[in-house]
Amino acid sequence: xxxxxxxxxxxxxxxxxxxxxxxxxxxxxxxxxxxxxxxxxxxxxxxxxxxxxxxxxxxxxxxxxxxxxxxxxxxxxxxxxxxxxxxxxxxxxxxxxxxxxxxxxxxxxxxxxxxxxxxxxxxxxxxxxxxxxxxxxxxxxxxxxxxxxxxxxxxxxxxxxxxxxxxxxxxxxxxxxxxxxxxxxxxxxxxxxxxxxxxxxxxxxxxxxxxxxxxxxxxxxxxxxxxxxxxxxxxxxxxxxxxxxxxxxxxxxxxxxxxxxxxxxxxxxxxxxxxxxxxxxxxxxxxxxxxxxxxxxxxxxxxxxxxxxxxxxxxxxxxxxxxxxxxxxxxxxxxxxxxxxxxxxxxxxxxxxxxxxxxxxxxxxxxxxxxxxxxxxxxxxxxxxxxxxxxxxxxxxxxxxxxxxxxxxxxxxxxxxxxxxxxxxxxxxxxxxxxxxxxxxxxxxxxxxxxxxxxxxxxxxxxxxxxxxxxxxxxxxxxxxxxxxxxxxxxxxxxxxxxxxxxxxx
Numbered sequence: 135x136x137x138x139x140x141x142x143x144x145x146x147x148x149x150x151x152x153x154x155x156x157x158x159x160x161x162x163x164x165x166x167x168x169x170x171x172x173x174x175x176x177x178x179x180x181x182x183x184x185x186x187x188x189x190x191x192x193x194x195x196x197x198x199x200x201x202x203x204x205x206x207x208x209x210x211x212x213x214x215x216x217x218x219x220x221x222x223x224x225x226x227x228x229x230x231x232x233x234x235x236x237x238x239x240x241x242x243x244x245x246x247x248x249x250x251x252x253x254x255x256x257x258x259x260x261x262x263x264x265x266x267x268x269x270x271x272x273x274x275x276x277x278x279x280x281x282x283x284x285x286x287x288x289x290x291x292x293x294x295x296x297x298x299x300x301x302x303x304x305x306x307x308x309x310x311x312x313x314x315x316x317x318x319x320x321x322x323x324x325x326x327x328x329x330x331x332x333x334x335x336x337x338x339x340x341x342x343x344x345x346x347x348x349x350x351x352x353x354x355x356x357x358x359x360x361x362x363x364x365x366x367x368x369x370x371x372x373x374x375x376x377x378x379x380x381x382x383x384x385x386x387x388x389x390x391x392x393x394x395x396x397x398x399x400x401x402x403x404x405x406x407x408x409x410x411x412x413x414x415x416x417x418x419x420x421x422x423x424x425x426x427x428x429x430x431x432x433x434x435x436x437x438x439x440x441x442x443x444x445x446x447x448x449x450x451x452x453x454x455x456x457x458x459x460x461x462x463x464x465x466x467x468x469x470x471x472x473x474x475x476x477x478x479x480x481x482x483x484x485x486x487x488x489x490x491x492x493x494x495x496x497x498x499x500x501x502x503x504x505x506x507x508x509x510x511x512x513x514x515x516x517x518x519x520x521x522x523x524x525x526x527x528x529x530x531x532x533x534x535x536x537x538x539x540x541x542x543x544x545x546x547x548x549x550x551x552x553x554x555x556x557x558x559x560x561x562x563x564x565x566x567x568x569x570x571x572x573x574x575x576x577x578x579x580x581x582x583x584x585x586x587x588x589x590x591x592x593x594x595x596x597x598x599x600x601x602x603x604x605x606x607x608x609x610x611x612x613x614x615x616x617x618x619x620x621x622x623x624x625x626x627x628x629x630x631x632x633x634x635x636x637x638x639x640x
Contacts, residue, residue: 136257136259136262137263137639138290138292139262139264139293139294139295139633140264140290140292140293141154142267142271142283143267143269143298143299144270144296144297144298144299144305144308145269146270147299148299148330149358151195151367152365153358154264154266155620156199156620156621157264157624157628158170158264159618159621159624160621160625161200166262167259167261168260169200169202169208169256170193170199170208170263170265171208171263172267172268172282173209173253173286174210174268174281175189175211175213176213176214176215176221176268177212177214178215178396179192179396179397180224181194181531182577183205183206183227183508184203184508184554184555186507186554187226187228188504189206189227190209192366193209194366196266198617206252208252210245211223211225211248211281214396214433216433216434219235220234220235225248227506229504243279249289253286262637263290265287267287270312271312271320272312284320292323293323293325293639294323294325295325295328295355296309296312296324296327296352297328300329306346309346310349314350325353326355326632327346327350327352327354327355328356329356332360333359339357355629356629357627358623358624358628359627361619361620363623364402364405364406364616378411378412379413379422380413384409385425386425387424388415388426389413389414389430390415390427390428390430390447391416392438392441392466393417393437394432394433394435396465397431397465397533397577400430400579403583406606407587407604407606409594417445420447424454425459425593427461428464429451429466429467429468430466431533432467433482434482434483435466435475435536436475436477436485436488439490440488442470442491448491451491452492455493455570458570459570460589463574464573465533465534467573468574468575469496470490472490473489473492473496473541474489475498475536476497476500477499478500481501493571494564494566496544497538497539498538498539499536499537500535501535504534505534506533507532507554508529508553509552509553510528510553511529511549513528513547514546514548515547516547517545517567517568518569519568519570520570523588526582528579530576530578531576531577532575538575543567544566545564546562547563547564547572548562549561563576583604583607583609
């Protein structure tokens with residue numbers, strides 16, 4: 135059986151996911167067979183495995199860093215919030231049911247056996263499993279039924295590294311307070327502290343580090359500097375949503391930050407393109423000077439459509455559409471572009487039917503079953519202005535509960551030719567007759583770099599600019615280089631000899 139290490143944090147968004155990925159990458163580089171694990175993940179960024187099972191994207195990133203194909207064992211429980219008080223509960227990759235926070239808190243103890251079975255299955259086939267916690271282990275009101283922090287550490291008998299974020303301020307208090315709120319048996323599991331996102335001269339910290347070690351009895355094994363690595367963020371607390379403005383000489387991609395936005399990682403590829411400026415349009419803002427407007431996926435499409443209407447953004451999208459701006463909707467964003475959305479089974483909301491933006495001649499009905507599959511395909515129609523996109527290959531995955539039908543003026547956008555390794559012939563998505571409004575259920579469509587670069591060059595031509603080649607040859611290769619940089623960052627700033635000692639119980 136393999137050994138384990140758990141990475142916990144003083145709060146959400148302190149960098150647990152990235153530190154976990156970095157340690158996994160170092161272990162892989164050192165020749166070990168390793169895997170990530172997170173018993174319970176709450177996120178709207180999800181992924182579909184080769185088996186058609188749904189899991190959180192943070193563990194996908196960690197699996198990639200570890201050189202492994204993502205599998206649902208790495209994230210047996212996924213919570214996808216649909217409102218402030220409810221979430222869709224996904225167990226071992228399949229939808230279980232929607233639950234309120236109170237319902238789930240009472241229910242989750244029943245998941246311990248499934249969580250432990252998933253962990254042991256990974257442990258049996260790996261040298262090391264690196265486990266990520268969630269939020270903070272010092273949430274004392276949740277401790278009695280915990281399955282993701284110290285509760286998971288006990289189930290797996292794992293030593294713990296505690297990560298604190300110095301960029302927020304108050305890192306010494308947060309680390310000390312977290313440790314002191316734990317009971318003695320839990321405290322004894324913490325074998326090392328890592329301070330993350332440091333900016334400045336480390337020598338200034340030293341007296342504080344010494345005092346922290348004296349107060350807690352836990353060694354500080356690393357101070358990791360703030361970095362600009364382009365690796366996926368786990369949740370909507372990411373700093374990539376900071377205010378940006380349009381830029382001359384670049385293609386301005388403006389992405390609507392919906393209240394229930396999901397899978398915003400679909401658009402990370404744009405940030406690798408030097409001629410692209412990405413801006414997220416936040417609540418209370420409007421468009422600046424977009425060349426492409428993207429409406430992303432949503433965990434509550436109807437509520438997000440109502441938000442667009444109430445904010446006036448829906449009228450602005452229609453105006454931009456008439457102006458010829460390229461509008462692109464993915465999954466829920468695709469549904470929003472259409473004539474109507476119906477929810478007869480109250481899958482997402484209490485609204486039976488609502489009019490969409492009406493700029494794509496499609497109608498959507500939410501069904502009870504969720505479509506979850508990996509697919510490959512090609513562009514079959516892209517309109518007169520985008521005709522050169524036709525025939526280009528695309529791939530990704532579907533996660534949706536809607537069935538969409540076309541009207542007379544909507545042309546099918548994609549043809550899926552492979553699903554979960556089986557040959558198929560299914561049409562997906564839609565394009566308007568003018569060829570500037572596109573919609574698809576395909577998450578990851580932009581990760582197909584030839585398609586994305588071709589689209590961007592068509593926009594460049596419209597702006598009177600020459601076409602350019604991407605300095606990134608494939609998104610996969612780009613991510614591999616970023617994982618290597620992450621491993622270097624970890625080696626230089628965390629005492630990996632001490633990490634090995636902790637993992638091996640020395």
